[in-house]
Amino acid sequence: MKTISRTNSRTSIKGPAVAPPSVDLSAAEPSADCALCPRLVEFRQENIRTYPDYFNAPAPTFGDARAKLLIVGLAPGLHGANKTGRPFTGDYAGDLLYGTIAKFGFSNDRYDARPDDGLVLKAAAITNAVRCVPPQNKPNGAEIKTCRPFLSAQIDGMRQMRAILCLGRIAHQSTLAALGIKQKDAPFAHGANYTVPGRNFSLFDSYHCSRYNTNTGRLTEAMFESVFAAIRAHIDAGG
Numbered sequence: 420m421k422t423i424s425r426t427n428s429r430t431s432i433k434g435p436a437v438a439p440p441s442v443d444l445s446a447a448e449p450s451a452d453c454a455l456c457p458r459l460v461e462f463r464q465e466n467i468r469t470y471p472d473y474f475n476a477p478a479p480t481f482g483d484a485r486a487k488l489l490i491v492g493l494a495p496g497l498h499g500a501n502k503t504g505r506p507f508t509g510d511y512a513g514d515l516l517y518g519t520i521a522k523f524g525f526s527n528d529r530y531d532a533r534p535d536d537g538l539v540l541k542a543a544a545i546t547n548a549v550r551c552v553p554p555q556n557k558p559n560g561a562e563i564k565t566c567r568p569f570l571s572a573q574i575d576g577m578r579q580m581r582a583i584l585c586l587g588r589i590a591h592q593s594t595l596a597a598l599g600i601k602q603k604d605a606p607f608a609h610g611a612n613y614t615v616p617g618r619n620f621s622l623f624d625s626y627h628c629s630r631y632n633t634n635t636g637r638l639t640e641a642m643f644e645s646v647f648a649a650i651r652a653h654i655d656a657g658g
């Protein structure tokens with residue numbers, strides 16, 4: 420298995436993954452009071468006391484189950500999705516993500532960092548590997564694993580999907596686990612593009628569009644747009 424370093428290269432992943440036989444998106448959303456992760460529930464209660472006007476619940480997937488692109492982030496930001504209730508809405512990462520989404524035709528370009536801004540995604544949906552805000556933006560391994568069934572259900576329910584974009588290594592690893600693919604068969608790399616066996620979609624990777632990554636130059640706007648250009652071309656070509 421070669422490591423991919425450019426968006427115009429593609430690798431097929433080995434493995435027996437097969438599409439699930441049925442669609443059940445009801446399993447893709449945790450309840451507002453999901454209590455499966457004790458540390459995150461404790462943090463939620465703390466945030467309810469500190470920020471009573473915030474959303475303070477698992478952030479639901481934004482977008483349509485008929486979407487052709489699913490973007491998977493890490494987890495809600497404390498003053499982003501945990502405040503507004505919509506993934507990547509209200510924090511720094513959202514500015515770059517939603518601006519780029521619009522540039523490549525995946526939205527109506529109405530993003531204004533508010534859940535009532537009129538933004539509509541076009542053939543795209545956005546979710547997180549972990550639905551509750553973690554302290555210091557760092558979910559632990561148990562929390563990532565515990566929340567994975569919701570990600571699995573989301574993926575399995577999107578039968579018209581042609582591409583998954585994983586933002587960062589943790590989103591990539593949790594998505595692979597959700598798909599039953601070994602990590603060694605599809606290592607994370609910015610710009611990687613994998614054909615997923617037994618499914619009608621490919622998996623794309625990007626560094627997370629966080630403030631840290633953009634401020635340090637790890638991820639530039641050009642690098643991010645290059646990934647979206649590859650996804651757009653892939654979807655427009657019929658996936």
Ligand code: SF4
Binds near residue numbers: 456550565
């Ligand atoms: S992170 Fe996921 S599994 Fe854990 S409490 Fe939140 S919604 Fe439930």
